[in-house]
Amino acid sequence: MADCFELVADCRLRAATDLFAHTWNPVVLVALHEAPRRRVELRASIGGISDKVLTETLRRLLGYGLVERRRFAEVPPRVEYALTALGRSLFEGPMRALGEWVHEHGDQLIQ
Amino acid sequence: MADCFELVADCRLRAATDLFAHTWNPVVLVALHEAPRRRVELRASIGGISDKVLTETLRRLLGYGLVERRRFAEVPPRVEYALTALGRSLFEGPMRALGEWVHEHGDQLIQ
Numbered sequence: 001m002a003d004c005f006e007l008v009a010d011c012r013l014r015a016a017t018d019l020f021a022h023t024w025n026p027v028v029l030v031a032l033h034e035a036p037r038r039r040v041e042l043r044a045s046i047g048g049i050s051d052k053v054l055t056e057t058l059r060r061l062l063g064y065g066l067v068e069r070r071r072f073a074e075v076p077p078r079v080e081y082a083l084t085a086l087g088r089s090l091f092e093g094p095m096r097a098l099g100e101w102v103h104e105h106g107d108q109l110i111q
Numbered sequence: 112m113a114d115c116f117e118l119v120a121d122c123r124l125r126a127a128t129d130l131f132a133h134t135w136n137p138v139v140l141v142a143l144h145e146a147p148r149r150r151v152e153l154r155a156s157i158g159g160i161s162d163k164v165l166t167e168t169l170r171r172l173l174g175y176g177l178v179e180r181r182r183f184a185e186v187p188p189r190v191e192y193a194l195t196a197l198g199r200s201l202f203e204g205p206m207r208a209l210g211e212w213v214h215e216h217g218d219q220l221i222q
Binding site for chain 1 (some may be wrong): 132176211
């Protein structure tokens with residue numbers, strides 16, 4: 001069992017749950033789980049996210065090392081965003097577990 | 112694969128990740144995972160939580176159906192908080208997966 005559970009409020013679980021404190025963080029990670037995407041594709045696939053919020057969210061996820069920015073030397077230059085190995089492991093592990101938990105229990109949650 | 116992933120921004124994953132939008136929600140769930148606790152025990156086991164924040168957090172978790180309040184007809188009356196079956200399934204599934212992910216990758220996350 002991760003010893004993190006003993007030091008309840010001060011453990012690294014807080015660092016991870018803070019990831020979800022920004023509602024758009026998991027949404028952008030999910031949007032990138034199938035394939036790298038250009039910014040315009042990201043915005044199109046995520047309903048209701050503004051340009052400003054997408055910029056802030058990408059900046060956080062880049063800062064965490066969960067997403068990387070790939071620049072292609074083309075004319076015009078192409079930039080894509082992709083999950084890093086760390087981002088992929090977060091998606092494949094806890095986020096998939098959360099998605100499946102919600103699928104099974106989501107109706108009980110919503111008041 | 113939970114079909115929730117197709118409707119990225121509007122799916123029930125948002126309902127679940129919103130659970131973690133309040134930093135203290137997972138902290139209180141972790142504090143209850145071993146055994147039901149009285150309020151005073153909860154505050155003691157969670158470093159840095161104020162009375163007001165604990166009240167608000169318990170109210171949310173009760174509202175979600177993740178925690179239940181048990182009243183014992185004793186003198187003086189005793190009240191305990193405990194995980195419900197739904198709360199237990201959230202803890203044992205996604206939260207444990209997140210705890211273990213953090214245990215393995217936590218250092219890479221913290222900038």
